[in-house]
Amino acid sequence: MGVRAALITENKRLKACGGKLGLSVFQSNELINERSSLVDSPVNLVAMELLKLLGIQGERVLDTSQFDLVFVHVGAHEEGQVSKYTEYINSLVGEIILKAKHESEIGYRLQFSVVLSYGGTSKDDESVFSMSNKNRNTDSNFASLFPSQSYTMKGSNPRSNVRDYCPMMITQWQDAVTRKDTVETFSFQDFLENGGNLTIPSDRFVHEVAFKLWKAPKYGA
Known part of the structure; x- marks a missing residue:
């Protein structure tokens, strides 16, 4: 899509994947000029x-x-290090948001997303992790009017192979964007009750980010 993209990671498998996708791959010590x-x-x-x-x-x-x-x-690859990484991510997000304060020159130009994986799901987890519209309390008389996400459709027909749950959570921040949900905490329950987009495949997410950067056309309504 013409996006000049970089990947910063110390994970060997992700480095290989990023390289095959055409990303410029860096290690953290290349970013900060230190061996750490x-x-x-x-x-x-x-x-x-x-x-x-x-x-x-x-x-x-x-x-x-x-x-x-x-x-x-x-x-958080090492056992027992989850809290350490979570605290670090929280601090990094806070620092970037602080620098891109509301109505600043940076705030107008920055689109910021956080994606968190909370582990894989099994067949038994579907009732717990499902983010489907079908699970919401909807009056049967209006069920046919409930809007569908564009990725669940192929032309005018619903796709049959779309998962209604996924093992990752995402939040996005961009100054002056009018459409937003009422989520206040980065938690599954808050996402389920107050989230806006429900689920989206990862390839469509990257396309959505490219659209926000004016590098790709909108993929759906």
Whole structure:
């Protein structure tokens, strides 16, 4: 889609995958010029270097940038390290949001997404993890009027092979976007009750981000 994209990760399998997809792949020590991982570096330094890849320095947005899109992978691979990584992600998100404060030059130019994996799901988990519209209390007289997400349709016909649950959660932030939901916490229950988009395949998510960057046409209504 013409997007200049970078991937920052220390995961070998993800490095290989990113390279095959045409992404520019970096290790964290290449980003911060130190022999340390992202989570071992000051979070304000990491946030500053990430924004610099997008052409943002200090409180200014430069006319040119090295990349249009940057993926940062932070993985809790080691047993017992989940809380450490969660705390770090929370701090990094807070630091970036602070720099892109409302109505600032950065805020107008930044589209920010956080994707969290909470493990795989099995057949027995469908009743717990389902995010389907079908599970919502809807008056049967109006069931046919309930809108469908575009990815569930092929032409005018519903697709039969679409999962109604997935093992990842995502939240997006972009200044001046009018359509938003009422989610206040990054939790499954809050997403289920107050989330806006329900589920979306990962390939459509990347296309949606490209659309927000004016790099791709809208994929559906």
